[in-house]
Structures are given as structure tokens and as C-alpha cells.
Amino acid sequence: MSGRALRTVLPGLLLIAALALLAASLPAFGASRYAQTLVYYLAYDIVLGQSWNLMSGMTGYVSFAHGALAGLGAYATVIAMNAGWPVPAALAGGCLASVAGSFVVGASSLRLRGVAFTFATLFFQQLALLILRKLPLSGGPGGLALQDILPLALPQILMVALAALATAGVLILRRSRLGIRLLAIREDEDAAAALGIGVTRLKLGVFCASAAIAGAAGAAHGLFTASLYPDDVFSVDVSLTALAVPMIGGMATAGGPVAGAALLVGIGELLQIFAPSLHLVVIGALLLAVVLFMPRGLLPFLAAPLRRLSAAPQPAAERGTAP
Amino acid sequence: MTLLDLRDVTKRFGGLQAVGGVSLGVVQGEVLGLFGPNGAGKTTLFNLIAGSFPPDAGSIRFAGQDVTRLPAWRRARLGLARTFQVTRPFRDLTARENVLAAVPRRGSTTPAAPAARLLAEVGLDGRADDRAGDLTLGMLKRLEVARALATDPLLLLLDEPLAGLTGREAADLLALVVRLKSRLGIVIVEHNVRQCLPVCDRAVVMEGGVVIASGLPDAIRTDPRVIRAYLGQEAAE
Numbered sequence: 060m061s062g063r064a065l066r067t068v069l070p071g072l073l074l075i076a077a078l079a080l081l082a083a084s085l086p087a088f089g090a091s092r093y094a095q096t097l098v099y100y101l102a103y104d105i106v107l108g109q110s111w112n113l114m115s116g117m118t119g120y121v122s123f124a125h126g127a128l129a130g131l132g133a134y135a136t137v138i139a140m141n142a143g144w145p146v147p148a149a150l151a152g153g154c155l156a157s158v159a160g161s162f163v164v165g166a167s168s169l170r171l172r173g174v175a176f177t178f179a180t181l182f183f184q185q186l187a188l189l190i191l192r193k194l195p196l197s198g199g200p201g202g203l204a205l206q207d208i209l210p211l212a213l214p215q216i217l218m219v220a221l222a223a224l225a226t227a228g229v230l231i232l233r234r235s236r237l238g239i240r241l242l243a244i245r246e247d248e249d250a251a252a253a254l255g256i257g258v259t260r261l262k263l264g265v266f267c268a269s270a271a272i273a274g275a276a277g278a279a280h281g282l283f284t285a286s287l288y289p290d291d292v293f294s295v296d297v298s299l300t301a302l303a304v305p306m307i308g309g310m311a312t313a314g315g316p317v318a319g320a321a322l323l324v325g326i327g328e329l330l331q332i333f334a335p336s337l338h339l340v341v342i343g344a345l346l347l348a349v350v351l352f353m354p355r356g357l358l359p360f361l362a363a364p365l366r367r368l369s370a371a372p373q374p375a376a377e378r379g380t381a382p
Numbered sequence: 383m384t385l386l387d388l389r390d391v392t393k394r395f396g397g398l399q400a401v402g403g404v405s406l407g408v409v410q411g412e413v414l415g416l417f418g419p420n421g422a423g424k425t426t427l428f429n430l431i432a433g434s435f436p437p438d439a440g441s442i443r444f445a446g447q448d449v450t451r452l453p454a455w456r457r458a459r460l461g462l463a464r465t466f467q468v469t470r471p472f473r474d475l476t477a478r479e480n481v482l483a484a485v486p487r488r489g490s491t492t493p494a495a496p497a498a499r500l501l502a503e504v505g506l507d508g509r510a511d512d513r514a515g516d517l518t519l520g521m522l523k524r525l526e527v528a529r530a531l532a533t534d535p536l537l538l539l540l541d542e543p544l545a546g547l548t549g550r551e552a553a554d555l556l557a558l559v560v561r562l563k564s565r566l567g568i569v570i571v572e573h574n575v576r577q578c579l580p581v582c583d584r585a586v587v588m589e590g591g592v593v594i595a596s597g598l599p600d601a602i603r604t605d606p607r608v609i610r611a612y613l614g615q616e617a618a619e
Contacts, residue, residue, distance in 0.1 A: 236482055239475065243483040246472035253432065253466070255458035255485035255533050 064234045071230045071313065079223035095284050097216050101324045102222040105278055107297070108304025108316030109225035110272035115302070116310035117238065118262055119245035124164060124180035126297025127187040128157040128270045132277030133287055134197055137205050146213070150278045157274025158267050160187070165266040167345035170259050172248060202288035203204075205281065212284035222278060225272050230313035241265060242311060273301070296339075303342055306350050309356030318358045383410045385537045385567045386431065386462075393426055393441035400426040402591040403440070408537060413559060413568045415582035416600070417575050419611055423591040424571045426466065428541050430463040431569070433457040445536055450500050461487040461536035465526040465543060467571075477525055480514050484532035495532065503544055504528045504558060520551040527558065537567045544574050546619030575612075579603065587611065 082098050111125045136153035146153065160183065168179035177309040191197045194370075200202075240261065243251040248258050281287060300323065307322060310314025323342065330338050353360035386408040393401040401423045408414050418424050431436050433454035448456050458464075467578045472480050481497040501507050504524035509517065513523060523543060530538055540559070544552045552574075552597055559568060559581050566613040572578040579585060579599045589611040595602055 099573075129418045239483045241484070242475055243472045246474060247470050249434070249454075250470040250472065251452070251483065252455040252464065253458055253464050254483055254529060255455055255487070256483065257455050 068230050068234050071094055072227055073228050074086065075223050076229070079219050082219045086212065095215060097324065097328065099218055099283065101320055103276060103283075104223040104300060104320035104324060105317055106218065106225050106272060106276035106279075107301040108220070108308070108320055109229055109313075110269045110276065111301040112229060112305040112310060112312075112316050113225075113232070114266050114269035116240040116305045116312075116315075117232075117245065118265060120169070120176045120262065120266075121302070122234045122266075122269075122297050123177065123295070123302070124161075124183045124187075125273045125297070125301035126182040126295065127180075127267075127293055128160055128273040128302075129280065129297060130187060130191075130287075130292040131158045131160050132274030133281030133292055134191060134203065134277075136278035137203055137281045137285075137287055138196065141203075141206050146209075146282075150217075150275065153278030153281070154271045154274040157270040157277065161267050161270030162263070165263045169262045169266065176369075183297060183372050184293065184298055191289045191293065197289070198287075200289060202286060204287075205285040208285060209282055211283065212280045213281075217279045218276070218283070219273050221272070226313050226317060229316075232315060233311065246312075251272040281295030299342075303346055305356070307345060307357055309358035309360075312356070312358055315356050315358045319356070322357070384408075384570070385410055385445060387443040388431070389441045389443075389476060391427070391430055391437045391442060392613045393435070395426075399591050401437075404588070404589065404591075404593055405440075406586055406593070406596070408567045408569055410483070410536070410567050411563060411565075413563050413570060413581055415575075415578055415585040416571045416607075417573075417578075417582065417585060417587065418588035418594075420573075421590075422588040422611075424588055428464075428539060428569070428571050428593075430456075432462065432539055457597055458533055458535075459485065459488045461490075461534070462539070462564040463530035463535035463537070464539040465523075465530055465541055465544065469516035469519065469522040469526055471517070471522050471525055473513065475514055476511050477501060477514055477517065477521075477528075478510040480529050482531045483527055484502050487536070490534040492605040494608065495534070497532070500528045500531050501525075503531070504507055509579045517548045520548065523551075524546060524555065524558075527555070531562075535566055536579075537569065538562065539569065540570045542572055543570065544572060552577060594601070604611060 085095050085098060107125060107129060111122060115121050132153035135156035136149045137150035139152040140146070142187065164179050164183045168176045171288065192200045240256050243256060244258055244262065252258050304319040304323060305316045308317065308319025325340060327338060330341060349356060384407055388404060388406050390403045390405055391401060392399070392403050404427055412618070416424050416427065420464050429435060431442065433449070433452055434452055441448060444457065444462055445460055447460065449460065472483060475483070477503065478497045498507065498510060501510050504527050506524055506528060507523060509521060514522065517525060543555055547555065556578070559570070562568065570578060582599050584597065585599050585602040587594050587602060587608045594607045594611060595605045
């Protein structure tokens with residue numbers, strides 16, 4: 060990336076770093092357990108959302124498996140920890156398990172265009188649940204518990220760091236040639252191929268990278284909850300959260316998933332108090348409203364009038380020559 | 383240097399033979415015009431060269447390599463760039479981003495031309511930050527050329543570049559072709575023979591999937607087979 064591009068993302072990177080430092084140092088300010096947990100879930104949703112954003116937001120290939128990919132990361136990490144691996148190795152193992160899963164799904168379906176990939180991810184989501192319910196290694200339907208109990212600060216700080224890294228990564232990617240090529244794939248694959256873009260490889264590569272992020276989220280979350288039940292971990296709810304966060308906040312943007320996660324976590328908390336059973340109904344209605352009225356998501360929708368305002372006073376001469 | 387070498391290239395779609403045993407070559411620094419009436423097989427031949435689909439028989443060599451079975455993106459990496467007859471911009475990206483998306487040819491010795499210079503070359507300076515979806519057809523046609531040039535190609539394939547352009551726009555585009563040909567080979571598929579022929583060094587005329595005439599533009603203009611193909615039997619007599 061060029062120096063000019065770097066300068067345009069620098070303020071964003073600094074903002075991300077400042078917010079992450081603030082979130083990670085909450086306990087030092089004496090924040091309540093409740094506030095810390097809220098921030099943790101906000102960070103978790105941001106990581107899930109950014110990982111989905113990286114694949115589906117950028118290339119347009121909709122995944123319903125990011126929850127299952129995170130689940131693979133969680134299981135692999137907890138199994139590795141129980142086998143006596145040190146924490147960093149167990150986390151890396153979690154990421155690798157998710158990447159391996161994504162490679163199988165992607166290599167079999169990303170050669171094709173359109174909905175083949177989406178169906179493959181749905182199939183994978185169900186298959187992962189079935190397999191982990193049966194495997195003795197994963198504790199079967201009764202689940203699996205982490206034997207060492209770690210201080211909660213570890214997964215909390217880890218998740219905040221992941222959220223910051225993933226958001227910074229998307230911010231830089233969006234300004235890089237690689238990011239432009241991913242968007243080009245979303246727009247027109249034939250035209251992208253005509254420009255020398257190896258469409259199938261790039262899709263597969265970015266899906267694996269996105270799975271590594273989802274796997275890291277799952278791995279940290281496994282340390283946080285310390286007990287895994289297959290029906291919860293592989294519930295389609297997690298995949299829907301990963302999808303809803305960027306779709307509501309704004310796809311193919313770095314800020315969109317942050318806004319989306321804040322909105323979802325906020326709404327979720329309010330509903331806990333007023334109408335706990337309506338959670339999914341409200342999320343569904345929100346998604347529908349966003350898709351219908353602001354297809355680019357909340358953040359771009361709100362930013363559009365500002366951009367028009369700032370573009371308006373430009374004199375005609377600067378707009379270049381007419382044809 | 384021979385850039386492109388087609389030998390007996392054949393393509394069938396079901397029972398229809400769209401291209402039947404076409405052989406032709408293109409060297410660096412020349413503009414080859416590929417003409418013919420509707421349904422002559424021009425666009426199919428063009429797509430075979432670009433790598434949209436493989437031929438049923440025959441071979442295609444490009445820059446000294448057999449590319450008959452290579453997919454389009456690999457051919458682009460070797461220096462074979464194309465535009466589309468119906469423009470296919472990345473509508474949600476800006477004109478500059480459209481150009482930046484291109485991957486330079488492997489072994490490209492000239493450093494990647496800045497997007498601004500390529501846009502200026504096709505007269506789109508000042509439109510760099512406009513969404514491609516907001517540009518006019520004439521601009522999109524030129525954006526396609528700028529995008530193709532961003533791959534630093536050895537051979538540029540233009541599929542009906544004049545279709546839908548005003549007379550002035552078409553003249554500008556042909557002037558660009560003349561400026562470009564010193565550094566690369568160009569193949570133009572075009573319906574508008576009259577306007578396009580003057581910039582061609584050689585021309586090939588197809589009908590019914592086969593080459594019915596090829597040679598210098600002046601010879602093509604008066605070839606009775608060509609006149610018959612375009613205007614019918616009576617005009618040729």
C-alpha cells in the first residue's frame with residue numbers, strides 16, 4: 060500500500076487503538092463485571108462480524124458457516140488445552156482447525172458461482188454439529204469442559220485485541236489493491252478474470268483468512284465460557300450474528316461491523332429486560348428493514364448525505380472535462 | 383515478433399459450428415481488423431482468443447506459449463488484455479479503482495503506470511473519483527480500455543469498441559488505437575467497417591464461421607467475396 064493510502068487510514072487506526080486500549084483497561088477503572096461482560100460480547104460480535112465481512116461483505120459470497128467455523132476453533136482450542144498444550148499453541152490450533160474446515164468447504168464450492176458456496180456453508184454448519192455430537196473426543200452431546208480455569212481477563216483482553224486487529228485489517232484491506240480486487244470479484248467475475256485476477260484462488264484464500272479470524276474468535280470464546288455444548292456452539296444463531304452484524308452496520312466497510320455489533324448488543328440487552336423471548340424476532344425485523352431501506356447498511360446510509368454535502372461545493376472545472 | 387498464432391481453431395455450440403478452422407496471426411505493432419456480418423463468428427473467435435472457453439479443435443499460441451487450455455486470467459497475466467462488447471465496469475467502484483483492480487502482466491518491465499496517467503490517456507482525467515456506474519456509455523468504453531492497459535498488455539483485444547459511441551467519441555477512440563499500436567499488437571472486432579478500416583494494418587473478414595478474405599485494407603474493400611457477404615449477390619456483380 061502506498062504512503063498516500065496509509066495516511067488516509069492512519070486516523071482510523073489510531074481511533075481503533077485508542078478504543079481497544081480503553082476497552083482492555085476497563086477493570087483498572089473499576090468497571091463493573093456487567094460492563095466488562097458487555098464489552099466482551101461487543102468485541103466477540105465485532106470479530107465474528109469482521110470475519111464474515113472479509114469474505115462475504117467483500118466478495119459477495121454469503122456464508123452461513125462462520126458460526127460453525129468459530130465453533131471448530133473453540134473445540135480445537137479446548138481439546139488442545141485439556142491435552143496440556145500451552146495457551147498460544149492451543150489458540151493457534153483453534154485457528155488452524157477453522158482454516159482446515161474452510162478449505163474443505165471452499166475448495167469444493169468456490170469454483171462455482173452463485174449460491175453453491177452458500178449451500179455448502181449451510182451443509183457444513185449442520186455437518187459440524189452432527190459430527191461433534193458423535194465424536195468421543197469432543198465429549199458428545201454432553202459437551203466439553205475446560206479443565207484449567209484461566210483468569211477471565213485473558214480471553215477478555217484477547218477478544219478486544221482481536222476485534223481491534225480485525226477492524227484495522229479490514230480498514231487497510233479496503234484501501235489496498237487486494238481489497239479492490241475482492242470487490243471487483245463481487246461486481247463481475249468475468250471482468251475480474253479478464254484483468255488477470257485469479258478469481259477462484261483469491262476467493263478461497265480470503266475465505267481461509269476469514270476462517271482464521273472466526274477460529275480465533277471461537278478459540279478465545281472457548282476460554283471465556285470454559286464449557287462447550289455442541290447445540291449452543293454450533294447453533295445457527297452464531298452464524299446469523301456473524302452475518303447480521305456487517306449487514307446491519309455496513310458491508311465491505313471497517314466501521315460497519317462495529318456499529319452493527321454495538322446496535323445488536325445494545326438491543327439484545329434491552330430485550331433481556333423487556334422482552335427476552337422476542338430477541339430473534341427483533342433482530343430479524345431489523346435485518347429486513349436494513350435490507351429493504353438501506354441495502355448498504357446503517358453506516359454508509361448515514362454517511363451518504365454527509366458525503367453529498369462535502370462534494371457539492373466543488374467547482375465544475377475541477378470535475379474534469381466532459382466527453 | 384509474432385504475438386498471436388491461431389491454427390485451425392474450431393468451436394461448436396450444439397449443432398452450430400460457430401468457428402470452423404480459423405488460422406490467423408498478429409504481430410507486435412500492428413492493428414488487425416476482424417470484420418464480418420452478424421453471426422459470422424467474430425465474437426466467438428474473440429472469446430476463444432481471450433480464453434472465455436477452450437476451442438473444440440486447433441491450437442492457440444500467444445507470446446511463444448501454447449495457451450489453448452489456459453483460463454482467461456492466466457492469459458491476462460501473460461499479456462493478453464480484452465475489453466467487452468457490452469461494457470462490464472465494476473459499477474460500485476470508482477474509475478480509479480476500476481483501473482487499480484488490474485493485475486500487471488508477469489514479467490512486465492515497465493513499472494506499473496499510475497492509474498491517473500492511464501485515465502488521462504483515455505480522456506477520463508477528472509472522472510477518477512466518480513463511481514463507474516455514474517459514467518456515460520462513451521466513458522465506460524474508454525474506461526474498459528484504460529483498465530485493459532493497466533495490465534501492461536502485449537496484445538489488446540477490442541470487442542466492438544465503437545458500438546454506441548458518437549462520431550466524435552469514435553474518432554477519439556480510433557486516434558487512441560493509433561497512438562497505442564507502436565507498443566503493442568491490437569485486434570479490433572468491429573461492425574463499423576467503414577470507420578474502422580483506415581486504422582487497420584491488415585483485415586480479416588469472416589462469414590459463417592470461416593475466413594473468407596484477408597489482406598491489406600484496400601484489397602479487402604474491393605474484394606468481391608466481401609462485398610457479397612455484406613451487401614448480397616447483386617451488388618457484387
